Amino acid sequence: MDTKAPFIDSLSLPAIAAPMFLISGPQLVISCCKQGIVGTFPALNQRTSEGFEEWLIEIKEALEKFEQETGRKPAPFGVNLIVHPTNPRLEADLKLCIKHSVPLIITSLGAVSKVVDAVHSYGGLVFHDIIKKRHAQKAAEAGVDGLILVAAGAGGHAGTLNPMTLVAEVRKFFKKTLILSGCISTGRDIASALQMGADLAYMGTRFINTTESKAPEDYKKMIIESGASDIVYTAAISGVHANFLAASLQAAGIRQEDLTKDHKVDFGKELDTEAKAWKTIWSAGQGVATIEDVLPVEELVALLRKEFLEALEDQTKILKKYS
Numbered sequence: 616m617d618t619k620a621p622f623i624d625s626l627s628l629p630a631i632a633a634p635m636f637l638i639s640g641p642q643l644v645i646s647c648c649k650q651g652i653v654g655t656f657p658a659l660n661q662r663t664s665e666g667f668e669e670w671l672i673e674i675k676e677a678l679e680k681f682e683q684e685t686g687r688k689p690a691p692f693g694v695n696l697i698v699h700p701t702n703p704r705l706e707a708d709l710k711l712c713i714k715h716s717v718p719l720i721i722t723s724l725g726a727v728s729k730v731v732d733a734v735h736s737y738g739g740l741v742f743h744d745i746i747k748k749r750h751a752q753k754a755a756e757a758g759v760d761g762l763i764l765v766a767a768g769a770g771g772h773a774g775t776l777n778p779m780t781l782v783a784e785v786r787k788f789f790k791k792t793l794i795l796s797g798c799i800s801t802g803r804d805i806a807s808a809l810q811m812g813a814d815l816a817y818m819g820t821r822f823i824n825t826t827e828s829k830a831p832e833d834y835k836k837m838i839i840e841s842g843a844s845d846i847v848y849t850a851a852i853s854g855v856h857a858n859f860l861a862a863s864l865q866a867a868g869i870r871q872e873d874l875t876k877d878h879k880v881d882f883g884k885e886l887d888t889e890a891k892a893w894k895t896i897w898s899a900g901q902g903v904a905t906i907e908d909v910l911p912v913e914e915l916v917a918l919l920r921k922e923f924l925e926a927l928e929d930q931t932k933i934l935k936k937y938s
């Protein structure tokens with residue numbers, strides 16, 4: 616069925632706070648869902664499956680309490696799973712997602728119909744992130760409910776394609792939910808994503824600079840002080856191309872010539888090494904250019920909504936002018 620994710624209509628803003636390694640935890644997720652946008656986190660942000668389950672319980676209980684107290688339905692939350700043979704936790708973490716009926720599963724690397732079927736069995740949805748058309752086609756064949764298109768300039772493992780092209784190219788064959796990722800930092804950016812043909816905006820870097828994120832204060836400060844040209848795209852840190860803050864590379868003593876060395880990451884053996892790298896070398900997208908503060912999620916979502924509605928009003932003026 617070519618249907619859009621039903622929860623979209625109940626959101627206060629068409630946005631997902633994207634899962635971020637070492638950054639997103641229960642506090643951020645709970646605050647986002649309370650404010651009506653989807654909150655997410657990577658299962659691997661907890662060092663064990665037991666710890667992961669504790670977080671699932673904490674989030675579910677907080678959101679149930681919120682609903683009882685306010686009578687308002689929070690937005691659904693999501694978990695990011697790395698679907699790769701070198702992730703030894705995949706099976707155990709997936710079982711916990713099924714046990715706790717996690718509403719949204721975001722798969723990275725592998726789009727596998729077995730995972731999709733397992734999530735559909737309890738009524739959950741699967742969104743899969745891609746950086747190119749070929750991966751999008753494979754994920755569509757596996758039956759995913761949504762595709763997250765990670766465009767150039769995004770934080771984390773970014774793509775290289777222009778967002779307009781990527782959305783248009785994938786939209787030709789994928790009629791379900793399209794989510795655009797990369798440099799979406801303001802409400803106007805969210806409106807632009809929808810203009811391009813996406814159904815939802817996927818925002819990472821902007822949510823690093825919230826009170827609820829687990830990022831250290833210096834990381835947040837560096838984001839405020841950085842511009843788009845202070846973002847370095849390299850495979851040298853992670854084995855996969857990702858965007859990093861130049862000032863954090865400098866602070867770690869990494870020279871330009873070090874950035875040419877690629878190495879592959881094994882999610883099983885090297886998670887600790889990877890965590891050490893991402894702890895000192897900080898990832899962010901080119902969207903840092905418009906981030907000038909650290910806000911509590913409640914204030915950030917209110918601001919994004921205001922900017923989003925203003926942008927739509929401007930669109931109406933343009934419509935009037937040209938019709």
Ligand SMILES: Cc1cc2nc3c(=O)[nH]c(=O)nc-3n(C[C@H](O)[C@H](O)[C@H](O)COP(=O)(O)O)c2cc1C
Pocket residue numbers: 633634635636637638657695723744765768769770771772796797798799817818819820821897898899900901902
């Ligand atoms: C610090 C950081 C860590 C990230 N870790 C993950 C991750 O563990 N899993 C994942 O699917 N995406 C991860 N991402 C990518 C985000 O989910 C999202 O695609 C991206 O941040 C969107 O681009 P933006 O940062 O320009 O908004 C990470 C991004 C950042 C900035």
